[in-house]
Amino acid sequence: MSEPLFDRVALIGIGLIGSSLAHNIRAHGLARHIAITTRRAETLKRAEELKLGDSYHLDAAEAVRGADLVILCVPVGSCGAVTKEIAGALEPGAIVTDVGSVKGAVVQQMRPHLPETVHFVPAHPIAGTEQSGPDAGFRELFENRWCILTPPDGTDAEAIDRLKRFWEGCGSTVEIMTPDHHDLVLAIVSHVPHLIAYNIVGTAADLETVTQQEVVKFSASGFRDFTRIAASDPTMWRDVFLSNREAVLEMLARFSEDLASLQRAIRWGDGDTLFELFTRTRAIRRGIIEAGQDTAEPDFGREHGRHEPERK
Numbered sequence: 001m002s003e004p005l006f007d008r009v010a011l012i013g014i015g016l017i018g019s020s021l022a023h024n025i026r027a028h029g030l031a032r033h034i035a036i037t038t039r040r041a042e043t044l045k046r047a048e049e050l051k052l053g054d055s056y057h058l059d060a061a062e063a064v065r066g067a068d069l070v071i072l073c074v075p076v077g078s079c080g081a082v083t084k085e086i087a088g089a090l091e092p093g094a095i096v097t098d099v100g101s102v103k104g105a106v107v108q109q110m111r112p113h114l115p116e117t118v119h120f121v122p123a124h125p126i127a128g129t130e131q132s133g134p135d136a137g138f139r140e141l142f143e144n145r146w147c148i149l150t151p152p153d154g155t156d157a158e159a160i161d162r163l164k165r166f167w168e169g170c171g172s173t174v175e176i177m178t179p180d181h182h183d184l185v186l187a188i189v190s191h192v193p194h195l196i197a198y199n200i201v202g203t204a205a206d207l208e209t210v211t212q213q214e215v216v217k218f219s220a221s222g223f224r225d226f227t228r229i230a231a232s233d234p235t236m237w238r239d240v241f242l243s244n245r246e247a248v249l250e251m252l253a254r255f256s257e258d259l260a261s262l263q264r265a266i267r268w269g270d271g272d273t274l275f276e277l278f279t280r281t282r283a284i285r286r287g288i289i290e291a292g293q294d295t296a297e298p299d300f301g302r303e304h305g306r307h308e309p310e311r312k
């Protein structure tokens, strides 16, 4: 087995992403020591029961002392406060990174607190489920998934390369882009789809009780997929929408315009418009499958709660 890439990794926050990283670091020998810290004693105890790390700390500064890789795995709205808390204990030369679903706001929150002696390389694995907490993590989460790095201009190339190798060690393919571009792309492929899911499930839930029962009874796979997404962590997603406000609002405006034109097509019986759109979107789905990017294999995903169990 080759030498571990890092000596000590500090994982701050041990939910779905933090615990999945812990499984990977262990399984692929990516670091000699995993130090885990989180806010609540109860969560830390659970992480210890699951044997996710080598040391456990309620004090985040204590966890990052001596670490050559520090990964913030907390909701994006907490990244600034956490960085402030650990700043004084960071080792010179350490790589500081995160996994947040929004990049511009996270960079803005974290950067002012970081000493010049560390390398700041923000990251976002495009992989997740609707589950949260330390029990939710699993080793295969990042396999064949993208991880986007958004290093600020002038970041040490060796630090970027080391973090790239770390994510490759977790099974991901790494791409580099600016935080603004990341936020625009993710607004349309991840953030707005989540908002649509929250909204449609909310609309169904507000229907009359008798109809609501029918919603549960007759929900076929399309609606069930929405309910899975709409079960995603409320804190995480509140923070995502508040942190990526502009890009989300821009994409929502376009979405609403397109929805209005579909509404018009239905009203006026314009079948050609509907048919043309549905043909184009079908081709997009087929393109994703041909590119091998539909990684939600039923058996594997179901085991980890990525899919609803088979209906009885």
Ligand SMILES: NC(=O)c1ccc[n+]([C@@H]2O[C@H](COP(=O)([O-])OP(=O)(O)OC[C@H]3O[C@@H](n4cnc5c(N)ncnc54)[C@H](O)[C@@H]3O)[C@@H](O)[C@H]2O)c1
Pocket: 012, 013, 014, 015, 016, 017, 018, 037, 038, 039, 040, 043, 073, 074, 075, 076, 078, 081, 082, 099, 100, 101, 102, 124, 125, 126, 127, 128, 129, 130, 131, 132, 133, 134, 136, 233, 236, 240
């Ligand atoms: N869930 C996903 O699908 C997914 C995918 C990619 C990236 N992300 C990003 O990863 C990050 C973590 O998400 P998750 O799904 O692992 O969430 P999670 O709710 O499963 O875990 C979050 C962890 O952070 C801890 N925490 C919260 N506030 C804290 C604070 N101030 N100080 C210390 N610990 C704190 C919680 O106790 C918990 O252990 C988020 O920024 C999210 O945007 C999530």
Ligand SMILES: O=C(O)C(=O)C[C@]1(C(=O)O)C=C[C@@H](O)C=C1
Pocket: 100, 101, 125, 126, 127, 128, 129, 130, 189, 190, 191, 229
């Ligand atoms: O599969 C899911 O449950 C997800 O929502 C994962 C998903 C996504 O939208 O693709 C959610 C948020 C992340 O920042 C990255 C990945």
